[in-house]
Amino acid sequence: MIETVQVTKTYGRVRAVDGVDLAVPEGARYGLLGPNGSGKTTLIRMLLGLVFATSGEISVLGRPVPRRLHEVLPDVGALVEGPAAYGHLSGRANLRLLDAAGRSVRRTRRRRVEEALERVGLAGVDARPVRAYSLGMRQRLGLAAALLRTPRLLILDEPTNGLDPQGIHEIRRLLLEVNAAGTTLLLSSHLLAEVEQVCTWVGIMDRGRLVGQDELAALQAPTGRVVLRSPDADRVVALLDGRVADRDGDRVAVIHPDAAALNAQLVAAGLRVAEIGAERRTLEQVVLAATGAGTDRMERR
Template sequence: MIETAGLTKRYGRVLAVDGVDLAVPEGARYGLLGPNGSGKTTLIRMLLGLVFATSGRISILGRPVPRRLHEVLPDVGAMVEGPAAYGHLSGRANLRLIDGAGKSVRATRRRRIEDTLERVGLGGVDARPVRTYSLGMRQRLGLAAALLRAPRLLVLDEPTNGLDPQGIHEIRELLREVSAAGTTLLLSSHLLAEVEQLCTWVGIMDRGRLVGQDELAALRAPTGRVVLRSPDAERVVALLDGRVVDRDGDRLAVRHPDAAELNAQLVRAGLRVAEIATERRTLEQVVLERTGAGSDRVVRG
């Protein structure tokens, strides 16, 4: 759906994006992670033709960008940084202007706008002018504009910025619904927890470079350890004879390749197991391993 090769952007002496080879598969929910200032927004702006690359190649929906951008954009919905709107108009009126600027069917415009406002949670408050909207409401309106034409590709820059926990949950569920209907998602964020809950693919940026890119499940590979809780922790330690590598009260980390096999061994020995699971690397661990120290770190929750 999106492919770049050696994509680079310089602003004078500043190398904002450095030789990025991005690959977003069709149908993926791709999370672009990295600290603020790592180049995520600049990369997205190049994909959408908002700034030109210094060098490198971009292909979106199988077409070169920016040369054939006019063919690509009708199938792309986007929200980049703070969504803009006419403050004296309602959200509904803003969406009418956006929809009227394209080639959409006028006869279905009103129904599509109403449906989209309901989907993003603005149906009941839309008589108000946008200048009275909170930051979270403006984010919802920006998302509504991106979704209005049922895009094949949805590109979102920090889509949950300004939303409260309930709003974040609602937008997450909406994006899952959009993805299930066949839309490919590319979203940038510095919130690890949101990306981990929503995305199927992850790219990690640091200081302008793409330092990691893979399916989330592959990045969170098993560590070769099993984590368990047992009220018989002392006896578990004695039974496993040196394979317990970490202990915190009744929580034990055991060097073992198979949680089910270990559980069966403990049960046969008459030991109680309250919880047991194969330990996997967290996304936080993956990101911190691949990004350098800086003043603006990735948010971990």
């Protein structure tokens, strides 16, 4: 759905995006991670033709961008940075104007607008102007605009910005539903927990470069260690001498390929096991390994 080859964007002497090779498979939920200032938004703006690349190639929906952008945009929904709207008009009026600017059928416009508002939780909002909306309501309206025409590709830049925990949960559920119906998602965020719960693929940006890209399951594959908790931790360490990689109180990390087999061994030896499982890297560990410590930290929220 999206492919870039050595895409670079410079502003004077600053390389905002530096030689990025992005690949978003059809049907994927792709999370683009990175701290603020890492180049995520600039890359997304280039995908949508809002800014032009200094060098490199961009393909969206199998067509070169920006040369054939007019063929691409009707099938793409997008929410980039703060969603724009006419402040003196209601959310419904804004969506109707947006719909009228496209190639949609007029007689079904009202239904499309109401369905989009319903999906993002704004159906019950009265005719108040958008300037009276909260930040979270504006974000929901921007998402409704992105979903208005049932896009094949949905590109979202920080879609949960300004939402409370309930709102974040609702948007997460909506994105999963949209993807299940056939829409590919590209989600830019610096919230690791949200990407971990929504995405199937992850790309990690740091200082303008794409420093990692893979399926989330592959990035979080077992490490070859088993982590267990036991009130008999001292005896566990003595029994598994030479295979213990780490010990912290009742928590023991053991170099072992099979948690079930290790559990059976410990139980057979009369040792109590409170908790056991294969060790997997968290997304936070994956990101920190790829980017190192920075001044603008990722959020675990």
